[in-house]
Amino acid sequence: MKISLVTGASSGLGRDIAKLLCEKGHRVYATARRRDQLLELKKECGKGDIRIIDGDLTDSKFRIDLINEILKESRKIDYLINNAGYGMLGLLEKIETKDIEGMINLNVIAMQHLSQLVLPSMKRVRKGRIINISSIAALEPPPYFATYNSTKYAVHGFTKSLSYELKGTGVSTSVVFPSRMKTPFWVIAFKCSGLKGEKQKACVIKWTKGSSSSLFVAKYIIDKLDTRRLVILPNLLSKIAYHFLHHFRFIGTFFMKTNGLKNAKEALRNG
DSSP: OOEEEEESTTSHHHHHHHHHHHHTTOEEEEEESOHHHHHHHHHHTTTSOEEEEEOOTTOHHHHHHHHHHHHHHHSOOSEEEEOOOOOOOSOGGGSOHHHHHHHHIIIIIIHHHHHHHHHHHHHHHTOEEEEEEOOGGGTSOOTTOHHHHHHHHHHHHHHHHHHHHTTTSSEEEEEEOOOOEESTHHHHHOOTTTOOHHHHHHHHHHHTTTOEEHHHHHHHHHHTTTOOOSEEOOSHHHHHHHHHHHHOHHHHHHHHHHTTHHHHHHHHTTO
16 A cells, blocks of 8 residues: 655645545545644545644654654655645735744745655655645746745755755655646735635635636646656646746746736735
8 A cells, every 4th residue: 555645635735635645545644734624634535544643844843753653653655745835925025024934934844854754764665756846936936925936946946956866766756836726825825905704705716717726736746646757747837837937938937927917916905
């Protein structure tokens, strides 16, 4: 049986990935802070083997205990899916310090530390996969997401560098560049000038119009689960962005900067 650990599994992409892996026959360890939503995920998987471990991934002790618990119980980890993360849209000077620290701690430090913790057991058996979720925001960052974008740059750079270290070990790593998805991520990230309730929901719906389904992206990741490619591009927009920026950088930069900028400015107006 394959053993998988999925972070940020309580909602959105992480939840979809965990459910698909469970249906695929993996023993899935799903972790996030929201235990109630993890319990719902466990019910949705039915007879599949999904085990929930709730906790705060920004706590280094929790990360150590998490990996130790899985290795003690299952003796190995075949797949680590570093999906947990959050963003906050706004002018940098208006973002609270706790959110800057929170984004860096969760999106970067937790991801790197978990990778570090699983590597010894993977290298020992000369197999294993670490899949890190970045964003097309890492390719050419749009405005008003300075800290979040920088964390996704870090995910990309870390994964690429780690891939060189892993050559010849039997262990491999990939970075995923999804474009904007319809997930609860935006409820936190996109405050829509302080709107609340139904008005906030309407603003988020407007912002995510035309976005990819997180389930579509999750299915693509599962399909490429064992690929040795460094870069995974799950949808058309991410493919266009990636290849434009590699071959036609000026056009790609213009495309990334203008895509969604109007909506972002509208949300920040009077904010």
